[in-house]
Amino acid sequence: xxxxxxxxxxxxxxxxEHGPSERGSKVxxxxxxxxxxxxQGKVSEIPDAFFAAAMRLCGFAVVALLGLIVYQLxxxxxLSWHAFGWKFFGQSDWNPVEDQYGxxxxxxxxxxxxxxxxxxxxxxxxxxxxxxTEMCPVTLRGILSFLTELLxxxxxxxxxxxxxxxLVPVLRQxxxxxxxxxxxxxxxxxxPPYGIGMLAAGVILAIMIIPIISSITREVLTVVxxxxxEGVLALGATRWEMIRLGVLRNARAGIVGAIILGLGxxxxxxxxxxxxxxxxxEIAKSLFAPGYTMASVLANEFTEAxxxxxxxxxxxxxxxxxxxxxxxxxxxxxxxxxxxRGQPARSLA
Amino acid sequence: xxxxxNVEHLNAFYGKTQALFxxxxxxxxxxxxxxxxxSGCGKSTFIRCLNRMHETIPEARVEGxxxxxxxxxxxxxxxxxxxxxxxxxxxxxxxFPTMSIYDNVAAGLKLNGFRxxxxxxxxxxxxxxxxxLWDEVKDHLHKKSGASLSGGQQQRLCxxxxxxxxxxxxxxxxxxxxxxxxxTGKIEELIFQLKEQYTIVIVTHNMQQAARVxxxxxxxxxxxxxxxxxxxxxxxxxxxKRTEDYVTGRFG
Ligand SMILES: Nc1ncnc2c1ncn2[C@@H]1O[C@H](COP(=O)(O)OP(=O)(O)O)[C@@H](O)[C@H]1O
Ligand SMILES: [Mg+2]
Numbered sequence: 001x002x003x004x005x006x007x008x009x010x011x012x013x014x015x016x017e018h019g020p021s022e023r024g025s026k027v028x029x030x031x032x033x034x035x036x037x038x039x040q041g042k043v044s045e046i047p048d049a050f051f052a053a054a055m056r057l058c059g060f061a062v063v064a065l066l067g068l069i070v071y072q073l074x075x076x077x078x079l080s081w082h083a084f085g086w087k088f089f090g091q092s093d094w095n096p097v098e099d100q101y102g103x104x105x106x107x108x109x110x111x112x113x114x115x116x117x118x119x120x121x122x123x124x125x126x127x128x129x130x131x132x133t134e135m136c137p138v139t140l141r142g143i144l145s146f147l148t149e150l151l152x153x154x155x156x157x158x159x160x161x162x163x164x165x166x167l168v169p170v171l172r173q174x175x176x177x178x179x180x181x182x183x184x185x186x187x188x189x190x191x192p193p194y195g196i197g198m199l200a201a202g203v204i205l206a207i208m209i210i211p212i213i214s215s216i217t218r219e220v221l222t223v224v225x226x227x228x229x230e231g232v233l234a235l236g237a238t239r240w241e242m243i244r245l246g247v248l249r250n251a252r253a254g255i256v257g258a259i260i261l262g263l264g265x266x267x268x269x270x271x272x273x274x275x276x277x278x279x280x281x282e283i284a285k286s287l288f289a290p291g292y293t294m295a296s297v298l299a300n301e302f303t304e305a306x307x308x309x310x311x312x313x314x315x316x317x318x319x320x321x322x323x324x325x326x327x328x329x330x331x332x333x334x335x336x337x338x339x340x341r342g343q344p345a346r347s348l349a
Numbered sequence: 350x351x352x353x354x355n356v357e358h359l360n361a362f363y364g365k366t367q368a369l370f371x372x373x374x375x376x377x378x379x380x381x382x383x384x385x386x387x388s389g390c391g392k393s394t395f396i397r398c399l400n401r402m403h404e405t406i407p408e409a410r411v412e413g414x415x416x417x418x419x420x421x422x423x424x425x426x427x428x429x430x431x432x433x434x435x436x437x438x439x440x441x442x443x444x445f446p447t448m449s450i451y452d453n454v455a456a457g458l459k460l461n462g463f464r465x466x467x468x469x470x471x472x473x474x475x476x477x478x479x480x481x482l483w484d485e486v487k488d489h490l491h492k493k494s495g496a497s498l499s500g501g502q503q504q505r506l507c508x509x510x511x512x513x514x515x516x517x518x519x520x521x522x523x524x525x526x527x528x529x530x531x532x533t534g535k536i537e538e539l540i541f542q543l544k545e546q547y548t549i550v551i552v553t554h555n556m557q558q559a560a561r562v563x564x565x566x567x568x569x570x571x572x573x574x575x576x577x578x579x580x581x582x583x584x585x586x587x588x589x590k591r592t593e594d595y596v597t598g599r600f601g
Contacts, residue, residue, distance in 0.1 A: 138407065227443040230405060231507070235457035235514060236433035245456065249447050 069322070077316035079309055088316060094281040094297075096305075101313035103320055105281040109198065109291035110324065113273060114266040116202025116287070117209055122259055124206070125213035126248075132214075133221040134243055145218060152211035160275035163204040168195035168276060171203070176288055191286040194278070199287040201277040205269055209262035216261060220254030221247055260329060267325050270295040294321040351548030352418030352517045353378040354399065359413035361394050361403065361572075368394045372413075372574045374567060381540055381549040383559035383580065386569030387595070392552040395569070396520050399550065400435040401428040417518055433461065436511030440523040442503035444495030444510070450477075450486050453495040453506055457514040472513055480509035481539055501532020508539065512547075519543065521551040525558065537562050556596060560584055568592045 080088060080101060091102025132144050172195030179189040189199075224247050232246035248255070270293075278290020279300060294317050305311040354376035361369035369391045376382045384392045394403065401422065403409040415422035422431055444453050452459075454473045463469065473490070477483040482505040486493070495506055504524055511519060521540070525533040540549060540562045553559050559566050560580055567577040568589075576583060576592045587593045 225443075226405075227439055227441055228445065230402060230437075230439065231443040231445065231510075232456070232460075233405065233428075234400065234402065234432055234437040234439075235460055235510070236429050236431075237460050238429055241460050245445070245460070250445070252447070 070319075073315060073319040073322060077312055077319050079312035080316045081312075083309060084313075088313070089320065092281070092283055096301075096307070096310050099307065099309050101309070103294070103313075103317050105283050106292050106294040106297050106317055107320065107324065108283050109201075109277065109293040110267055110295065110321070112287075113198060113201040113205055113277065113291070113293060114263060116198070117205035117266045118259065118263060120203060120206035121210045121213055121262060125210045125217060125258075125262070126255070128210070128214040129217035129221055130243055130247070132218050134239075134247065145215065148211050148218075149215050150211075151207075152215065156208065156269060156271040157275075159204055159208055160272035163200060163272060163276045167204060168200055171195045171200055175199075180288075187285055188287050191284075191288045193288055194290065196276055196278045196290060197288050198277065198284075198291045201273045201291070201293070202287070204272050204276055205266045208269060208272060209265050212265055213258045213262040216258035217251070217255050220251045220258065223254070224250045263328060264325060267328065268295055268321070270299050274299055294318075294324070351379045351544075351546065354518065354548065354550070355414075355416040356399075357414045359395070359398060359411065359415065361391070361398055361412075362410045363406065364408040368572050369398070370572045374574060374577055376548060376550060377565065378418075378548050379544060379546065380565060381544040381551060381563040382565040382567065383563035384550065384552045384567045384569060385554075385556060385559050385595070386575075388554075390569040391572040392569050393522050394572075396437075396522050396550060396552055398422075399518070399520055400432050400437055402432075402437065404428060433457075433514055434516050435518045435520060436514065436516035438504070438507050438511055438519065438521040438524045441527050442500055442507050444498070444503050444506050446494055446496035448495055449491045450493055450495055450498070450506065451490040454509045454513050456510060461514070473509075476509040476513040479512050479543070480505040481535060482506060482509055499532070501528050501535060504528060504532065504536060505539070508536075508543075512543075516547070518548045518550070521549065523552050523554060526554055533558070556584070568595060570595070 084091065084101065088101065089103050089107065091100075092104040093100045093102045094105060095101075128144075128148060132141055132148075136144060172193050176189070176193035176195070176199070180193065183189045228250050229242055229246040232242045237245065273293055274296040277293060277296060279292050279296060280290040281292045281297070282289065284291065298314055298318055298321075301310075302314055305314055354374075356372055356374045356376075359369055359372040360367060372395060384395065386392055397403045398411055399415060399417070399422065403411060411423065413423075417431070417435060420426050420431065420434065445456060448456065451473055454476050455463075455469050458469060458472065474483065477486065482502060485502060486498070486506075495503065498506060504527075508519075508524075525536050528536065537558060540551065543549060544562075551559075551563065563580050565577065566580040566583040568575045568583060568587075568591075570591055576587055576589045578588070582588075583592060584596050587596065593599075
């Protein structure tokens with residue numbers, strides 16, 4: 001047949017091989033005489049055993065590394081833990097001069113900036129992924145996904161620079177005044193529009209995690225079998241309903257996974273945030289106000305930390321950041337588990 | 350009640366490749382019509398032209414006229430509107446894995462804005478009965494997902510899902526080719542029952558199956574409808590030499 005070389009239709013599983021056309025073929029196949037088995041002789045077990053041992057070692061190395069990190073952080077934060085105890089995490093006073101340390105403003109800043117980033121990034125990323133996989137012309141598809149992935153490769157300090165020179169002025173001149181007049185009553189958008197502050201950090205974080213969330217979501221969406229889309233369409237669904245029921249719903253575990261990965265990146269992101277968040281250890285309700293994150297305070301103050309207690313307090317923040325990340329991931333995984341109703345989270349990256 | 354299907358001068362293309370050549374056929378209402386032919390001869394392409402499912406392939410194109418009952422498939426009707434009246438069952442069972450059995454069956458109705466709980470319950474019950482699945486699933490309608498069923502049950506679930514929106518026509522593209530003989534038997538029995546109320550077009554690789562369930566059979570070869578007649582005639586006394594070669598297995 002002339003069009004034999006065409007790719008098989010995506011919607012068809014391979015046809016059964018026993019169609020009448022094969023069965024009725026007139027030329028009987030001629031089987032060549034067989035020779036002695038070509039693969040004979042003993043097989044050595046040693047390379048396999050060696051390989052197994054090496055892999056086991058690698059596996060254990062990860063666990064050991066994790067253990068070492070925790071050990072180091074716990075030892076290092078000993079002093080601060082003794083001085084403040086649990087109050088360290090509930091106290092918002094950060095005063096190296098008087099050796100008073102409380103981590104609350106940093107925890108607050110990390111969580112709020114990350115949540116803000118997710119609020120902005122999740123809908124956008126899902127939109128990008130859905131557009132690329134479901135709606136955009138094939139020619140544009142490759143280019144668009146390549147470009148989004150390229151965004152993920154930009155060093156965060158470059159994002160920080162861009163934020164300082166472009167994002168912050170735009171926020172200060174246009175966005176913040178607008179938000180203040182329209183949504184000022186919520187008190188989330190009040191106070192002087194500096195540009196620099198929690199909002200800027202959230203926005204730059206959002207921009208940084210969009211490529212991660214959207215590219216993983218895109219991968220997850222392309223894995224959804226074509227027959228699911230067709231099943232929904234055949235019931236008389238519109239395109240949007242097909243995307244919602246046939247695609248997004250089937251991919252939800254993977255999408256949650258993508259969001260977690262984005263959150264993980266946002267929680268730990270240091271450089272770009274440090275450049276725009278304002279670096280003031282205060283808890284302000286307004287998103288216009290400057291803030292501080294756990295990662296930023298470590299980056300900023302570690303080299304200047306004079307005094308053992310100061311250093312120890314910083315290490316304790318490091319430990320807390322570590323724990324927050326773990327707790328967030330555990331929670332998110334629990335979420336994945338519950339949305340997939342106890343099925344293993346298959347498409348989770 | 351089912352409605353008839355009228356196809357006139359249907360040509361289908363994938364990009365520059367023509368997959369169907371001037372197909373003409375009149376499918377009788379409330380009967381089962383089987384389509385047979387070797388792999389790649391255009392059976393799936395044809396059946397997908399009837400509910401415009403070929404439109405999921407970007408470069409696919411169709412010429413000609415198809416009427417389903419009073420509905421012009423290619424003039425003035427939206428694909429969405431059409432597919433609510435023309436149900437489809439696919440080769441590979443494709444229940445929605447994230448939905449319960451109940452929601453699988455109710456999916457089509459819910460999509461179209463149907464929300465009345467009592468009526469939904471009733472229709473789900475009826476559809477599962479019609480697809481001979483009710484007794485096997487009635488105890489875990491809401492607990493089990495559509496994907497937890499066996500292959501044959503999944504396919505009957507897909508049939509129930511298609512029936513729930515009360516279509517006039519049911520298209521089936523090799524519905525049994527992924528199933529074991531027992532499930533296949535059940536589905537054939539089902540088709541036999543269903544054709545009293547629905548017009549059924551079924552693509553099959555299995556000529557015994559065509560002979561068992563269908564009153565009419567069409568033979569496709571290389572994108573052309575070679576012969577279309579009463580099933581009995583096709584299998585016992587075909588007018589075309591190529592049909593005879595195929596049904597007697599002397600093909601090639
Ligand atoms: N998505 C597609 N793109 C290009 N060609 C296709 C596509 N689907 C089917 N074809 C071609 O159309 C012809 C008919 O295919 P199909 O309708 O699937 O045959 P059948 O269902 O009878 O096995 C085949 O030659 C096949 O290669
Ligand atoms: Mg086919």
